[in-house]
Amino acid sequence: MYPNDVNGDVFRRLEEDNFDFSIEHPVDFYAIYATEEEADLVAKQYATDWKRGQQFKNIETRPSEKGGMELELVPIMKVTYENIVAFEKTLAERTAKVNGYLDGWGVLNG
Numbered sequence: 001m002y003p004n005d006v007n008g009d010v011f012r013r014l015e016e017d018n019f020d021f022s023i024e025h026p027v028d029f030y031a032i033y034a035t036e037e038e039a040d041l042v043a044k045q046y047a048t049d050w051k052r053g054q055q056f057k058n059i060e061t062r063p064s065e066k067g068g069m070e071l072e073l074v075p076i077m078k079v080t081y082e083n084i085v086a087f088e089k090t091l092a093e094r095t096a097k098v099n100g101y102l103d104g105w106g107v108l109n110g
Contacts, residue, residue, distance in 0.1 A: 002081055007088075010105075011081055019109045021079055026057040027107045029073045029091060032064050033100035039069035042094050046073055070103070079107055 002008035014021075033039040039061040050056045055076040064070035073091070077083050084105065092102055 007081060007084055014079070014107070014109065017109050019079070019107075024055075024076050024078050025107050026074045026076055027079060027084070027087075027105060029075070029087060029105045030103040031071045031073075031091060031095050031100050032066055032103050033069045033071065033095075033098060035099070036061065036069045038098035038100055039071045041098060042091075042100070043071055043073075045094055066103075068100075071100075 002011045031039075031042065033042070043059050043061050046054075046056065046059050050059065057074040057076055058072060059074070060072045061069050062072070075087060077087070088102060088105065095102060
């Protein structure tokens with residue numbers, strides 16, 4: 001049902017854990033940037049999306065344990081493969097314009 005990729009693996013595990021796909025959830029997305037300025041630049045783009053109506057629980061930058069700065073984005077969304085891939089694609093496009101990389105996503109079950 002899901003593609004054989006990292007996201008497909010996550011979705012198969014969520015199904016096995018009886019995750020409720022019928023409701024919206026806060027989903028944590030992470031990206032790492034070389035500098036605070038780069039993290040803040042991308043964070044501001046998502047703050048603009050929030051002002052335009054996209055629902056977020058949190059948008060935050062903080063020092064990363066891996067070095068540089070971490071951006072945490074927590075949109076409220078239906079957890080579908082398509083929604084996750086679309087959000088990651090936009091984050092990757094915005095991140096590609098500065099010195100950064102995607103660092104995964106997750107959602108709590110329960």
